[in-house]
Amino acid sequence: xxxxxxxxxxxxxxxxxxxxxxxxxxxxxxxxxxxxxxxxxxxxxxxxxxxxxxxxxxxxxxxxxxxxxxxxxxxxxxxxxxxxxxxxxxxxxxxxxxxxxxxxxxxxxxxxxxxxxxxxxxxxxxxxxxxxxxxxxxxxxxxxxxxxxxxxxxxxxxxxxxxxxxxxxxxxxxxxxxxxxxxxxxxxxxxxxxxxxxxxxxxxxxxxxxxxxxxxxxxxxxxxxxxxxxxxxxxxxxxxxxxxxxxxxxxxxxxxxx
Amino acid sequence: xxxxxxxxxxxxxxxxxxxxxxxxxxxxxxxxxxxxxxxxxxxxxxxxxxxxxxxxxxxxxxxxxxxxxxxxxxxxxxxxxxxxxxxxxxxxxxxxxxxxxxxxxxxxxxxxxxxxxxxxxxxxxxxxxxxxxxxxxxxxxxxxxxxxxxxxxxxxxxxxxxxxxxxxxxxxxxxxxxxxxxxxxxxxxxxxxxxxxxxxxxxxxxxxxxxxxxxxxxxxxxxxxxxxxxxxxxxxxxxxxxxxxxxxxxxxxxxxxx
DNA sequence: ACAGTAACGCGTATGCCATACGCAGTACGG
DNA sequence: CCGTACTGCGTATGGCATACGCGTTACTGT
Numbered sequence: 001x002x003x004x005x006x007x008x009x010x011x012x013x014x015x016x017x018x019x020x021x022x023x024x025x026x027x028x029x030x031x032x033x034x035x036x037x038x039x040x041x042x043x044x045x046x047x048x049x050x051x052x053x054x055x056x057x058x059x060x061x062x063x064x065x066x067x068x069x070x071x072x073x074x075x076x077x078x079x080x081x082x083x084x085x086x087x088x089x090x091x092x093x094x095x096x097x098x099x100x101x102x103x104x105x106x107x108x109x110x111x112x113x114x115x116x117x118x119x120x121x122x123x124x125x126x127x128x129x130x131x132x133x134x135x136x137x138x139x140x141x142x143x144x145x146x147x148x149x150x151x152x153x154x155x156x157x158x159x160x161x162x163x164x165x166x167x168x169x170x171x172x173x174x175x176x177x178x179x180x181x182x183x184x185x186x187x188x189x190x191x192x193x194x195x196x197x198x199x200x201x202x203x204x205x206x207x208x209x210x211x212x213x214x215x216x217x218x219x220x221x222x223x224x225x226x227x228x229x230x231x232x233x234x235x236x237x238x239x240x241x242x243x244x245x246x247x248x249x250x251x252x253x254x255x256x257x258x
Numbered sequence: 259x260x261x262x263x264x265x266x267x268x269x270x271x272x273x274x275x276x277x278x279x280x281x282x283x284x285x286x287x288x289x290x291x292x293x294x295x296x297x298x299x300x301x302x303x304x305x306x307x308x309x310x311x312x313x314x315x316x317x318x319x320x321x322x323x324x325x326x327x328x329x330x331x332x333x334x335x336x337x338x339x340x341x342x343x344x345x346x347x348x349x350x351x352x353x354x355x356x357x358x359x360x361x362x363x364x365x366x367x368x369x370x371x372x373x374x375x376x377x378x379x380x381x382x383x384x385x386x387x388x389x390x391x392x393x394x395x396x397x398x399x400x401x402x403x404x405x406x407x408x409x410x411x412x413x414x415x416x417x418x419x420x421x422x423x424x425x426x427x428x429x430x431x432x433x434x435x436x437x438x439x440x441x442x443x444x445x446x447x448x449x450x451x452x453x454x455x456x457x458x459x460x461x462x463x464x465x466x467x468x469x470x471x472x473x474x475x476x477x478x479x480x481x482x483x484x485x486x487x488x489x490x491x492x493x494x495x496x497x498x499x500x501x502x503x504x505x506x507x508x509x510x511x512x513x514x515x516x
Numbered sequence: 517a518c519a520g521t522a523a524c525g526c527g528t529a530t531g532c533c534a535t536a537c538g539c540a541g542t543a544c545g546g
Numbered sequence: 547c548c549g550t551a552c553t554g555c556g557t558a559t560g561g562c563a564t565a566c567g568c569g570t571t572a573c574t575g576t
Contacts, residue, residue: 133389144465177434181427187392188393228423237427241427249502
């Protein structure tokens, strides 16, 4: 697929998308030849998403998805040219279109907060999404729509284009990372068979046993302070981080940035 | 690795950790019975790290690591009980002990900035680390040492224990996420055979072709503004995000938080 | 009407992967 | 000098993505 040295730039202006991704943008052409397909992309993607939701991304193998649909493994490759394509479509489907988050005229901070919470919700409903190996920048309709919403929310800030992009990336990254932590905890719980309290308690006990207080005085103080012993409200960490970031953005908007 | 002190052996029996992880804390006992081992954990971990650095985490299979060492696949399981253990040890080794980042008495902001940049450096030197599937919270010496350094950096803020933990998690997550974006870009480049400019340009072209300006007006404006057409200095995004977050933390420290 | 052909489902095969199991050899403690 | 704990490792199992090609189907141009 790598074009050779002599080939030069693609003159046709076309970056080739796999047919399945073009289908996601509504550009599919009905082939009108051959036998009628026994499956549809949507059915495949839905089955894969259901499987991921129920048993985690690890359960999503081509064979397993096919079995779920009563088809054979290889038949899926008539709809998708590789598993990574299925991943992209799964993310697009599970993300969905962004809801009405804020009426026009909403202040930027309130709007951005609504956006972040809504995105958090999407991730939390689909923790498997955080395990999908990356393939490229988001180039499917719903993902672009979420990005659009973030930019709209930032309209009232008056920041320039570059800054707005940077803020959306900072926020998106924050939300994603917060969800990733949740997904990791979830994995540990699922594989270790313990509730969150127990996982945290065990971690504290392990560290207390292993980490020499002379070498790690601050960590030791943390452990002794008891902060590690209880589980906060699950949104506390998100609330905290979001507030800090938005305070920082506010400083930029108001020209108080360092 | 093994510090000379040798102490720290809590006699409380119940050890929940796999032997290889205990070895990382210097708690290994020389078995002194059977034949002399032909390998060492360190050699195995080093080989795995070298492989990951050179060819990506995907190249790290038990068979491949063994081949690199001139041993058989299964012999590795005498040193490590599962591949996930190897992953943990690889991260611990590649992370290394945190360097001297700031002298005592340094202001919190400067100290935290130094910490974040140093951590970024670690990730960028070992992008494969961001692909390691998670197993649990960081419980190896070097990772705890990095956490300790962050807490020390935050000492002068006077924040309470809970807030300090939250700030370290926010910062750590930010650095990690920034590196993840870089790793993703790296993956795309490696698999697509194009330089960063080309990847970005292709992305812009694709979006321009697919994203209807009526449905995505702000995105369209972004694309037209030309911000997407050039590649910034690679640290620009990191610098921006870090400044925003630290401004937000500063507001908290100074009691100006919303 | 009918051949040509494109798209279909899918069986088979290849080459990876982690790892359970057990065997044969080794070196120290008694 | 023997038991035993430990070693390396060959083999086997069950999973995975996916390349390839076969037989079949249903539309299209003649």
